[in-house]
Amino acid sequence: MLALSIGVAVTLGPADVSLVNVRDIVLNHLAGAQIPVRPSEDAIVWQERLPRALVAAACGAGLGLCGTIMQSLLRNPLADPYVLGVSSGASTGAVLVGVLGLGGAALGLSGGAFLGALIAFALVLTLARMAGGGHDRVVLAGVASTQLFSAVTSLIVFAFADSDGTRGIMFWLLGSLEGVRWPDVMLCTAVVLAGTLICLRCAHMLDAFAFGDEVAASLGLSVRRVRLGLLLLTALLTATLVSVAGAIGFVGLVLPHAARLLVGTRHVRLVPTTAVLGAIFMVWVDAGSRIVFAPTPLPVGVGTALVGVPVFIVLLARRRRAA
Template sequence: MSSGVAAPARPAAGARRRRAAAPLVAPAAAAALVLSVLVATTLGPADVSLVNVRDVLLNHLTGAGIPVRLSEDAIVWQERLPRALVAACCGAGLGVCGAILQSLLRNPLADPFVLGISSGASTGAVVVGVLGLGGASVGLSGGAFAGALLSFGLVLLLARLAGGGDRVVLAGVASTQLFSALTSFVVFAFADSDETRGVLFWLLGSLEGVRWDDVAVCAAVVALGLGACLARARTLDAFAFGDDVAASLGIHVARARLLLLVVTAVLTAGLVSVCGAVGFVGLVLPHAARFLVGPLHARLVPATALVGAVFMVWVDAASRVAFAPTPLPVGVGTALVGVPAFVAILLRRRGTS
């Protein structure tokens, strides 16, 4: 009899411990993020220490005038620090998008690419890069952003024609297939070998060549998206129990869903336009954050953003260092780490169910 009583007590005790520790997750993750960005900035072929990073930051932020080599200043301020910050923004934004979509669509496998946004961004980038439409003033990022919004508009149209609701997922699958086929057609029919290599590298997710203007764009998009999602935290809590429950609580279901889908689409489009197609972040990280802080979105959204930021900083650093001098596309790195992590999450959920 005693063994039968003790078996279910362990999960309950573990759940109580997680609830007690939940308020500490965000401060710990924020500290880990700052440390991760600083350490990642030191990693690379050129030898740069944390002291060098500190001195460069003090010079640029406070005008301290500490003597620093020009090469070290350029490596830290112009190359590695912007890259680490863009990686953090990308991880935070895509993680939040995944958390929102998983609640909004009540699908634990939903991620930012379920709406076909990534495929549309890929097509837009390929059209600009290979066909030259829009000229140099548009660039890959501009083409990717336009393609992402076009794809999302098509998804909304298809979902509306099909009756709305959970048909957004099916419309996203259709849009993904369509734009993936268009991307393959343009590359196959019009690109030479050099163009094909450059485009494919970007499509796999790349943080090469990011600058401070990219940091500003990504940070602004993530801040706006995070603020909008936190403002709708209770709405997202209600959506997790279904449309009927949300409506019974006075929520305009169709309007709230459309608003949150638009926020998710714009956030994803902005990040994909800078970083390329980076998968598995929005799929895996919300589950990890949910395990740490629980399902309430007032805690889940910031926790997912911080955990996703730390995750992306280290995946990018490892992808950049382990395969130097030719860095591994960061999207490949997230897949290599994300697939085993997602399998582990699935097995753990099965063991506790």
């Protein structure tokens, strides 16, 4: 389904390209085939649409994976990188590097985003502890952190960026896959694959956390060390994806719940299922944002929010009834 989704998404756009031509172009580049294709179609598929679809798939898989980890470690179905402020912190870090030049080439957008994500999550944990601890307070602290870093990002953009740069940065902050290229594909894919493999190796640990810290400790787990390591992994994943595609919200909130409905709660099945579902979801959201609102594409983060916010409201209502 994922391969077919990517293939079909690549065919969609102002210039019609058949699925057979997409196959031929991919074979020409990857297998050295000499199948005749039009140069214009080759450029459209290989330089523009295919990298965009692959980055969308990687972003969906990575953000879904982050949501799965956070919901398990915090035992809160409303946890995800966007709600907990990690995405907003990563955006602020990337904007500080991109607009103000802090760190310059030595730090880069990815490095700035990673530091911003770490600072944001440290702030969330500090605020939650000051409020008395508890998993629900972590979410409330995340909402406050999101608003704070969003305000700081907006201040930096409007105070220091020129008018042309402001529009481009704000479009990117809403989630944009415009202009992604093969180096972005390699970066996002490598980070997401590594994160998925790590989570699969830690699947039994995530299962243990689902029953609480005391149960996890009784099974011989170092609760603080494992939690810190996996949360750092989510920060790295989020920062990398934000630096490429901007802040895309609600993917990590919605997709883990959809995966649980399909395969249950055991993480050895939940982790890969969430990653694949997230990839398929993002490929189609991006394709829809390109086609429905052509010639000006809709920021992909807006499309994910249109789906994610209603699901978030339903989860809040279910959580209230359960309480």
